[in-house]
Amino acid sequence: MEGSTTTNTVDFSGLLSALTGSITPTQVLTVLAAVIGVGMAFFLMWLGVRKAIRAFTSAVSSGKLSL
Numbered sequence: 001m002e003g004s005t006t007t008n009t010v011d012f013s014g015l016l017s018a019l020t021g022s023i024t025p026t027q028v029l030t031v032l033a034a035v036i037g038v039g040m041a042f043f044l045m046w047l048g049v050r051k052a053i054r055a056f057t058s059a060v061s062s063g064k065l066s067l
Helices: 013-022 025-062
Strands: none
């Protein structure tokens, strides 16, 4: 057990060739556009929630509502 060392190698060339043959640049751009669109929606929602919280805490502390 002390002197025996084994190395395992995995050949990914078949997987890579299958992936590059089945994925088109149009599909990559479609996925990127979807990710950017969802990211923008979450970012704008985050900004809106921050503004709403700020308006609420300001209204509670000062007694008047301002947007």
